[in-house]
Amino acid sequence: xxxxxxxxxxxxxxxxxxxxxxxxxxxxxxxxxxxxxxxxxxxxxxxxxxxxxxxxxxxxxxxxxxxxxxxxxxxxxxxxxxxxxxxxxxxxxxxxxxxxxxxxxxxxxxxxxxxxxxxxxxxxxxxxxxxxxxxxxxxxxxxxxxxxxxxxxxxxxxxxxxxxxxxxxxxxxxxxxxxxxxxxxxxxxxxxxxxxxxxxxxxxxxxxxxxxxxxxxxxxxxxxxxxxxxxxxxxxxxxxxxxxxxxxxxxxxxxxxxxxxxxxxxxxxxxxxxxxxxxxxxxxxxxxxxxxxxxxxxxxxxxxxxxx
Amino acid sequence: xxxxxxxxxxxxxxxxxxxxxxxxxxxxxxxxxxxxxxxxxxxxxxxxxxxxxxxxxxxxxxxxxxxxxxxxxxxxxxxxxxxxxxxxxxxxxxxxxxxxxxxxxxxxxxxxxxxxxxxxxxxxxxxxxxxxxxxxxxxxxxxxxxxxxxxxxxxxxxxxxxxxxxxxxxxxxxxxxxxxxxxxxxxxxxxxxxxxxxxxxxxxxxxxxxxxxxxxxxxxxxxxxxxxxxxxxxxxxxxxxxxxxxxxxxxxxxxxxxxxxxxxxxxxxxxxxxxxxxxxxxxxxxxxxxxxxxxxxxxxxxxxxxxxxxxxxxxxxxxxxxxxxxxxxxxxxxxxxxxxxxxxx
Numbered sequence: 016x017x018x019x020x021x022x023x024x025x026x027x028x029x030x031x032x033x034x035x036x037x038x039x040x041x042x043x044x045x046x047x048x049x050x051x052x053x054x055x056x057x058x059x060x061x062x063x064x065x066x067x068x069x070x071x072x073x074x075x076x077x078x079x080x081x082x083x084x085x086x087x088x089x090x091x092x093x094x095x096x097x098x099x100x101x102x103x104x105x106x107x108x109x110x111x112x113x114x115x116x117x118x119x120x121x122x123x124x125x126x127x128x129x130x131x132x133x134x135x136x137x138x139x140x141x142x143x144x145x146x147x148x149x150x151x152x153x154x155x156x157x158x159x160x161x162x163x164x165x166x167x168x169x170x171x172x173x174x175x176x177x178x179x180x181x182x183x184x185x186x187x188x189x190x191x192x193x194x195x196x197x198x199x200x201x202x203x204x205x206x207x208x209x210x211x212x213x214x215x216x217x218x219x220x221x222x223x224x225x226x227x228x229x230x231x232x233x234x235x236x237x238x239x240x241x242x243x244x245x246x247x248x249x250x251x252x253x254x255x256x257x258x259x260x261x262x263x264x265x266x267x268x269x270x271x272x273x274x275x276x277x278x279x280x281x282x283x284x285x286x287x288x289x290x291x292x293x294x295x296x297x298x299x300x301x302x303x304x305x306x307x308x309x310x311x312x313x314x315x316x317x318x319x320x321x322x323x
Numbered sequence: 324x325x326x327x328x329x330x331x332x333x334x335x336x337x338x339x340x341x342x343x344x345x346x347x348x349x350x351x352x353x354x355x356x357x358x359x360x361x362x363x364x365x366x367x368x369x370x371x372x373x374x375x376x377x378x379x380x381x382x383x384x385x386x387x388x389x390x391x392x393x394x395x396x397x398x399x400x401x402x403x404x405x406x407x408x409x410x411x412x413x414x415x416x417x418x419x420x421x422x423x424x425x426x427x428x429x430x431x432x433x434x435x436x437x438x439x440x441x442x443x444x445x446x447x448x449x450x451x452x453x454x455x456x457x458x459x460x461x462x463x464x465x466x467x468x469x470x471x472x473x474x475x476x477x478x479x480x481x482x483x484x485x486x487x488x489x490x491x492x493x494x495x496x497x498x499x500x501x502x503x504x505x506x507x508x509x510x511x512x513x514x515x516x517x518x519x520x521x522x523x524x525x526x527x528x529x530x531x532x533x534x535x536x537x538x539x540x541x542x543x544x545x546x547x548x549x550x551x552x553x554x555x556x557x558x559x560x561x562x563x564x565x566x567x568x569x570x571x572x573x574x575x576x577x578x579x580x581x582x583x584x585x586x587x588x589x590x591x592x593x594x595x596x597x598x599x600x601x602x603x604x605x606x607x608x609x610x611x612x613x614x615x616x617x618x619x620x621x622x623x624x625x626x627x628x629x630x631x632x633x634x635x636x637x638x639x640x641x642x643x644x645x646x647x648x649x650x651x652x653x654x655x656x657x658x659x660x661x662x663x664x665x666x667x668x
Contacts, residue, residue: 053456057640093644097644097647097648101647101648101650101651102651102654103647103648103650103651104647106395106456107594107598107643107647108644108647110397110591110594110643111595111640111643111644111647112640114591114592114595114636114639114640114643115636115637115639115640115641115643115644116640117636117640118633118634118635118636118637118638118639118640119633119636119637119640121631121633121636122630122631122633122634122636122637125631125633232633236464237460237461237464240457240460240461243457244457244461247454247457281472281475281476283468283469283471283472283475284468284472286468287464287465287468290461290462290464290465291461291465293457293461294447294453294457294458294461294462297447297453297454297457297458298447298451298453301451301452301453301454302451302452304452307452
């Protein structure tokens with residue numbers, strides 16, 4: 016017998032995990048190319064704002080999603096120009112991107128507080144989407160959930176099965192070697208950073224048009240940072256990032272269900288769970304120094320200039 | 324160029340700010356005046372500037388040590404919160420006691436509170452090699468939730484009509500005002516002391532030297548026998564302690580009780596202050612005053628021109644971008660290169 020809470024719980028885990036999947040997979044690609052972009056939170060929140068603003072003004076969900084991705088990409092472009100062409104410190108630039116993104120989205124989003132957006136239509140195949148359990152979970156999601164799974168498959172294939180993916184990994188492992196045989200380290204990295212930005216923007220878009228279809232200041236609430244932790248947790252592998260995101264989605268929604276089950280703990284303590292879990296997971300992963308050194312891109316966080 | 328770059332960044336930020344205001348259909352000249360000039364055209368305003376600069380300067384000096392050693396403590400906001408809670412808890416525990424020892428006790432509690440919160444990333448970094456950027460930041464969210472729990476629960480004022488606020492602190496738990504008629508309090512002097520102490524440690528003490536060597540040449544540092552773990556601990560303790568003290572100063576100075584929002588992001592802004600001040604205590608003092616002005620300007624623009632005070636964050640982010648971009652000029656020189664092939668004579 017299937018308990019009646021099972022399906023709604025899994026459905027909420029999926030909506031909580033999807034933004035993390037987008038952001039973490041995008042960041043994994045950027046980090047594979049050797050660029051540590053700590054601005055995921057800023058790119059996500061700008062993506063969330065842009066998607067919501069365009070969605071509300073135009074009424075079109077497709078335009079909203081595209082706007083989210085484009086806004087994340089533009090933010091990543093700022094980061095890319097600064098770190099790759101002006102050789103600024105990646106850690107500091109990423110922090111600046113986050114502060115700037117949170118401020119700019121709050122400023123522009125001022126007029127959108129209190130509005131709502133209709134959300135995304137869900138897949139509905141007559142007959143199949145009604146199958147108990149399997150139907151709603153596998154055949155009743157919105158377009159972005161399927162896109163997030165496709166993105167994981169696609170990125171995994173790209174990184175490990177294609178020549179271009181190998182180049183991305185090559186500039187991340189040893190930028191001097193890649194440069195010496197004639198590849199443009201800067202351009203490959205810029206591409207990876209922009210992809211990461213667009214994906215973070217999509218994650219933000221999912222937050223503001225599906226997860227909570229309204230605009231609130233700082234609505235990402237640290238999810239960009241959790242996505243960064245997930246990349247470490249996943250040892251820079253897209254599939255592990257995907258499962259990590261679902262694990263965190265599960266932890267996030269515990270707080271919603273614990274109160275329903277009558278557990279008497281102040282809500283603040285339950286809200287701490289995702290952050291504490293991130294710390295615990297990071298500790299477990301990074302304990303083994305050699306393993307981290309083997310799986311982390313060797314040039315992660317190091318700037319490259321052709322002059323040496 | 325090391326010192327010209329921040330000034331160039333400020334000029335560029337103001338210029339882009341004017342473009343931004345123009346795009347938002349706001350008169351740029353008037354907005355810039357409201358933002359950067361009007362708030363400090365009175366004695367009261369200048370006092371207010373120092374009130375806001377105090378926590379920024381303190382935290383930024385503390386963080387500079389870590390940033391020089393490549394220890395990225397970005398959780399100062401959480402350390403500030405825990406420092407405020409530790410000292411505020413002491414003030415509430417001795418609510419009815421009027422003793423001159425309460426304020427010093429609160430200062431110690433604040434410093435220890437901030438240090439405790441920073442000790443977690445320090446321990447995890449040195450023992451398990453865990454990335455301190457992510458742990459210190461995650462702990463910030465945890466600290467803010469602890470604060471929220473306390474003001475909504477056990478520490479709520481029993482006579483406070485159910486508002487999520489603690490009792491107002493007693494006279495003995497409040498920092499004395501040092502400029503009659505304004506809110507400028509003793510904390511401002513503490514920040515100046517921190518500038519002096521920070522400069523001495525950084526420029527004249529072996530600890531400052533070790534921190535700089537570890538940051539610039541880790542190999543040389545390990546050949547010289549400098550212990551990396553010790554420096555990680557030291558820089559996180561200095562940063563956490565300074566942030567905790569800033570938290571104590573906030574609640575016992577301008578605020579005077581524990582409220583759900585203690586700091587408008589001072590812990591994050593201090594990161595920008597540290598960079599803008601070139602990780603140098605005296606620089607942090609100047610940069611802290613400038614950043615304090617963006618807070619005052621944001622508030623003023625909200626009152627006078629009905630602009631959301633999130634403009635502050637935009638200015639702060641832009642300033643750091645331009646600063647990082649201008650820093651390229653420290654190591655590289657712009658030259659006009661003619662692409663034409665010289666003709667044969």
